[in-house]
Amino acid sequence: MADIIAFPGPHSDLFADYIRFKRSLGYAIADSYQYVLREIARCIISREPDPEIVSAATAEELTARRPHESTSTQCKRITIVRQFCLWLASTGYSPTIPAQGLVRDTTEFVPRIVSESEMARIITIADRDEPHQRRLLLRLLWCCGMRIGEACRLAVSDIDPSAGTILIAHAKGDRTRLVPMSASLADYVGTYLDWTNSTGAEGSARPLMPTRNNTFPRSGQAGTALSRIFARAGVLTSQGRSIRPHDLRHSYAVHALENMVETGMDVYATLPLLAAFMGHADITSTEYYLRFTQDTLCRIVDAQQPTSHRVFKGQS
Numbered sequence: 001m002a003d004i005i006a007f008p009g010p011h012s013d014l015f016a017d018y019i020r021f022k023r024s025l026g027y028a029i030a031d032s033y034q035y036v037l038r039e040i041a042r043c044i045i046s047r048e049p050d051p052e053i054v055s056a057a058t059a060e061e062l063t064a065r066r067p068h069e070s071t072s073t074q075c076k077r078i079t080i081v082r083q084f085c086l087w088l089a090s091t092g093y094s095p096t097i098p099a100q101g102l103v104r105d106t107t108e109f110v111p112r113i114v115s116e117s118e119m120a121r122i123i124t125i126a127d128r129d130e131p132h133q134r135r136l137l138l139r140l141l142w143c144c145g146m147r148i149g150e151a152c153r154l155a156v157s158d159i160d161p162s163a164g165t166i167l168i169a170h171a172k173g174d175r176t177r178l179v180p181m182s183a184s185l186a187d188y189v190g191t192y193l194d195w196t197n198s199t200g201a202e203g204s205a206r207p208l209m210p211t212r213n214n215t216f217p218r219s220g221q222a223g224t225a226l227s228r229i230f231a232r233a234g235v236l237t238s239q240g241r242s243i244r245p246h247d248l249r250h251s252y253a254v255h256a257l258e259n260m261v262e263t264g265m266d267v268y269a270t271l272p273l274l275a276a277f278m279g280h281a282d283i284t285s286t287e288y289y290l291r292f293t294q295d296t297l298c299r300i301v302d303a304q305q306p307t308s309h310r311v312f313k314g315q316s
Contacts, residue, residue: 004016004019004020004034005031005034005035005038007037007038007041008038008041008042008045009041009042009044009045010045011041011044011053012041014053014088015037015038015040015041015084018037018084018087019034019037021087026174027173027174028170028172028173028174033080036076036077036080036081037080037084039062039077040054040058040062040080040081040084043058043061043062044058052088052093052094052095052096053088053093053095054081054084054085054088054095054096055095055096056096058096059081059085059095059096059097059098062077062078062081062098063077063078063081063098063102063103065103071103074103075103078098078102078103081098082097082098082100085097085098111244111246111247111250111251112235112237112238112243112244112247112250112251113247113250113251113254114142114235114243114247114248114251116255118233118235119142119248119251121233121234121235122138122229122230122233122235123135123138123139123142124233125229125232125233126138126229130225130229132192132195132196133209133210133217134209134222134225134226134229136188136189136192136208136209137151137152137209137217137222137226138226138229138248139185139188140154140166140185141226141245141248141249141252142248142251142252143181143182143185143252144166144179144181144185144252145248145249145252145253145256145277145278146166146168146179146249146278146279147171147172147246147249147279148219148222148223148226148245148246149219150168150171150279151209152209152216152217152218152219152222153216154166154168154207154208154209155205155206155207155208156193156205156206156207156208157205158208159189159193159208161181161186161187161189161190161193164180164181164182164183164186165178165179165180165181166178166179166180166181167179168279171279172279173279173281175279175281177276177277177279179277222245223244223245226245227242227243227244227245228242230242230243249278252278253274253278253286256274256277257270257271257274260273260274271283271286274286
């Protein structure tokens with residue numbers, strides 16, 4: 001169980017109790033979540049003491065938009081403040097609870113879908129110049145659609161090349177899942193483990209892709225290194241910037257759905273499978289990832305045409 005950070009002020013025990021409560025429900029309360037709670041604690045002690053803990057003035061300050069802050073960041077903070085206040089209300093206090101939907105997170109951002117030929121170019125450049133750990137990271141992101149943070153936290157013991165599976169434990173939402181590997185990826189991982197002498201019992205707890213200090217890589221630093229590879233491969237956004245590592249996850253979702261539909265699966269039957277594979281709580285999150293290129297959309301529509309013809313009898 002992760003540690004609980006120290007909270008300032010007279011209500012530090014309340015914040016610690018709230019974190020224990022959330023964890024008892026199965027939520028993985030990361031440090032970033034606790035830092036927002038610490039910000040709430042500091043805001044409380046900067047104002048006149050209030051018997052209900054979170055006063056109207058405190059709630060207004062905590063939910064207000066900061067200079068140069070994105071709407072997404074503001075929404076995340078408001079959600080945490082609201083959840084904490086709702087918990088306080090359940091324990092007998094009467095805090096000011098921020099209204100639901102106080103700010104809506106809207107974005108016009110469109111992820112960059114990477115083609116198979118572009119990914120082949122990226123891997124060719126990485127295999128020529130990059131260390132083995134980075135080559136493996138690229139393949140895990142492309143072939144398994146995992147988040148970069150999930151890949152960076154993998155230990156050798158999470159990999160089973162003989163079964164062709166990867167265990168992703170306590171990921172977002174504290175969800176754990178088994179991800180199957182293709183035969184080619186399993187062979188590559190097995191070769192990688194042999195090269196790093198990680199197949200024995202002594203090496204099982206080691207990071208799968210250790211840094212020079214033999215620690216787990218940080219996702220931010222790993223992402224920066226991958227972005228440089230993308231730039232060298234000329235895989236850029238429409239604005240001429242390097243794509244993000246997370247765009248590989250979007251690309252995986254699109255290509256996986258496309259492949260399943262082309263094999264004859266109904267698109268509505270594939271979404272729950274894809275959601276489970278990607279570690280989503282429901283298909284709503286998965287649908288967010290499905291930003292199709294024109295070519296991909298046409299291929300899916302064409303593959304679904306026989307099913308549509310049977311259902312609608314050729315009517316449009």
